[in-house]
Amino acid sequence: GENVEQHPSTLSVQEGDSAVIKCTYSDSASNYFPWYKQELGKRPQLIIDIRSNVGEKKDQRIAVTLNKTAKHFSLHITETQPEDSAVYFCAASTRQAGTALIFGKGTTLSVSS
């Protein structure tokens, strides 16, 4: 089955700096890669996703890149703000009906002002 590795586990940056979180996946059939932000005790919130027919996607300060050949994808947050502090999870699935998202272990991002 799918295995998703995520690094780093913790990331501390200064406000205004950029943050990059990287994930690798094992199943070459995976074609959908969402990123979630989770605050303590809350449900994960989708912040951006990318499908395998696209190499990069951007939404304001957030961007995701995908390298299918290398089977890795990354989340880039620019101009970080204290409210970006949370746990971020990457995930992968084949996006077929009945296929679950498999999550990475998460990255705790701390943005200090």
Added chain:
Amino acid sequence: GAVVSQHPSRVICKSGTSVKIECRSLDFQATTMFWYRQFPKQSLMLMATSNEGSKATYEQGVEKDKFLINHASLTLSTLTVTSAHPEDSSFYICSAIKQGKVTEAFFGQGTRLTVV
């Protein structure tokens, strides 16, 4: 976006008792729902896939007799933790897939289970 509602949000139960958690898709039909468990400071671990009208598919290491899943309708899946023990204390969260032009997973609010 679509709404998935999960209840209860918090429950405390005595060791040995059973607890039922409900997951409802409020504005769409979900033939498949997923149940995850999340221990403190850890990731969401897939427990089982709940299929409407058929038996759930459990991940390796998850006891099907302990975690009973019922998906009786296209909008409701339930997870019953039977004979709960303190080690079952965790954050349980469901997810439903909305099929359409853009397929996306939607999560319930999660249930914080504490077994005392």
